[in-house]
Amino acid sequence: MKIGKLPTEVLEKCVINNIKVKRPEVLVHSAIGEDCSIIGFGEHCCVLSTDPITGSSSSVGYLAVNISCNDIAASGVEPLGVLVTILAPPSVTEKDIYELMEEINEASAKINVEILGGHTEITDAVNRIVVSTTAIGKGPIDKYVTTSGAEADDYIIVTKSAGLEGTSIIASDYEDYLKDKVSQDTISKAKSFIDKISVVKEGIIGGKVGVSSMHDVTEGGILGAVWEVAEASGKGFEIYEEFMPIAQETREICRVFGLNPLRLISSGMMLITTKNREELLEALSYEGIDAECIGKITQDKNTRVLFRGGKAQTVLPPQPDELFNINL
Known part of the structure; x- marks a missing residue:
């Protein structure tokens, strides 16, 4: 199979459809496009998400914390802690583990989350360090946001710019290859994009403003994320390339x-759907977060299109991320 996330149809057939137990305490179950599962506890809910870092060989610890916590933020609540699993090959050194934990602690300190525990193991099952994190958040049971909540005629808002994480990874992992193809200033700025990968602020703002859905844009990029929101919500969309930041x-x-x-x-x-476009854009701007409206959600789930140069192109389900298409 191809490297990257499982194709949607395979994920649904082999994974999602094989989950047999559905407990009544679970408010949001595993589903295509959903960032988190949510469990009810009286007046509060517990929000959980897990993710590994496999596409980068640099800043693995920093990325691992932020990626899982971003998913919690997409539910409109603040992440409070992470569990960390580290699988390292026999070639790893004590210094490597120490430096990795420094990265993890730096990332967690920036967004005020606690390292709750986890597991660290040396194994020949991997050929480089793999870090997987499970993030946990807590919020009012009647305030959480899901990926599947998008409604017809919602505006589609995205924050910052496309490809931030991928650009930073490529600039770091392929710096030598890029040196005679782009300027050093371009490489340096691209590497610095890692400092922008948290969407915790956006998630909390979205939760306060009141939005219909949120989704952290990860593998598959912005087109994959819009498709996943539409699929989870049973809706379509019309988006415009000219508005993409x-x-x-x-x-x-x-x-x-x-x-x-x-x-x-x-x-x-962060991808956000809402009818409160101006209120959301104003709230994001007040916190210094750039955002653009790139289109609208539609009722017809069979219409999922990107307008490019005035021509409509059907947006296909997420495929393996472009990051895995680099072949030198």
Whole structure:
């Protein structure tokens, strides 16, 4: 099979449809496109999400904490802690583990989450360090936001710019290859995008404003994320390439490798659907967060289109991320 996330149809057939137990305490179950599962506890709910880092060889610890906590934020609540599992090959050193934990602690300190525990193991089952984190959040039981809540005529808002995480990973992992193809300033700025990958602020703002759905834009990029929101919500969408925020550094680096920035892993970008467009944009702007409206949710689930140069193109289900298409 191809490297990357399972194709949607395979995930549904082999994984989702094989989950047999549905407990009444679970308010949001496993489903295509859902960032989190949510469990009810009286007046509060517990929000959980888990993710590994496999597409990067640098800043693994920093990414691992932020990626899972971003999913919690997409539910409109603040993450409070993470469990960390580290699988390291026999070639790893004590210094490597120490530096990895420094990254994990730096990331957790920035967003005020506690390392709750986990597991660390040396194993020949991996050929480089793999970190998987499970994040936990808590919020009022009547205030959480799901991926599946998008409604017809909602505006589709995205924050920051497309491909932030992917651009940073490529600039770090392929710096030597890029040196004679783009400027050093472009590489440096691209690497700094890692500092923008948290969407905790956006999630909390969305929860306060009152939005219909939120989704952290990860593997599959912005096109994959919009498709997942529509699929989870049973809706369609119309989006416009001309409104997509893409940094110049992302455009340059994607051009070098022949990648589509709209299909590139984009942690740091939150996708939000709402009818309160102006209120949300104002609240985000007040906190210094750039955001753009890129289109609208539609009732017809069979109409999922990207307008490019005035022509409508059907948006297909998420495929393996563009990051995995780099082949030097």
